[in-house]
Amino acid sequence: MRLERDVQSPMGTLLHCPRRVARPSWPTTYPGCRPQQGSYPAYTPTDGWALNRGSWFNFNTVAQLPSFDFVGVETGVNVGGWTCAS
């Protein structure tokens, strides 16, 4: 687990708050496949506000094909919570 800020995705606006992210990786049988990434809802706000930032899950994976082309998919859900107050 490590603290990560501004996880950027193609739908970048979905992930915007400091959060704790678990980023497991494991070897795959296909050497061209990059480690998968999973993110779990483990919010601990770092701005001093004890507000729930919501629950979210994000999964990304990308594979390099023998032709040296890349294909990938990213999916996620972000539910509830409150915006970062200023």
Place this chain on the structure above:
Amino acid sequence: MRELNGTGVPLENRSTAFLALILETNANRMASMGGYVAASHRFQSGPVAPAWEGQVNLYGTVRPHPALETRLEVFLDRVSFGPRLIEDLGDNRFLLSPLLPDSMSLTLRQQWVVTPRLTLQAYAQLFTAYGAYGTYYEGVSDASRTPIRFASLVPVERENTEDFHDVALKLNMVLRWEYRLGSTLYVVYTHGQQRFPVADGVRPPHTLMPRGLLAGAANDALMVKWSWYWGA
């Protein structure tokens, strides 16, 4: 997805789910392409109906000759925001409205290596965007900054003066000539243009067409830079 900026009052998050597909072909080929297509669904946000949004970012690169490269990129973006702050009405009352902005960017890049010491680069980008606000709502907090839930929003009557439409065009060309080792001459031409402002009292168009661009003010500049290296 935005706090009531500067007030310290939290606002409920919009809830979304998304899926993005990514593709990049081998960039070492004479012609390559890449990009992603993403779709997202915003769930019901109190009185604001759910909606779809998405992004498309595609690019293609062609190298018909080792000295020539052309790259074209298109970016389309639609976001369906939930209610967001329009105005602080005072006394812990806030005016909010859902925003639906669309934007598009077309970019063309051209590189030509005439000789190893003489190169020509060109860049052109057309950007258009508009934003359409929906029904206005009033949200109420209190002195203790109680968070505002979407479900608590109350519709109010108000004239729409927040919509916007913008178009911008950027062009530039750079000629670089290293006529002697360490000594370089640059000639740069730039052109910047933005659409003529929408007249007061007129609702901006809800289109990605570059309306008003040619009537807008333009800025053209020609710059020369000469670097002369006379040895250590």
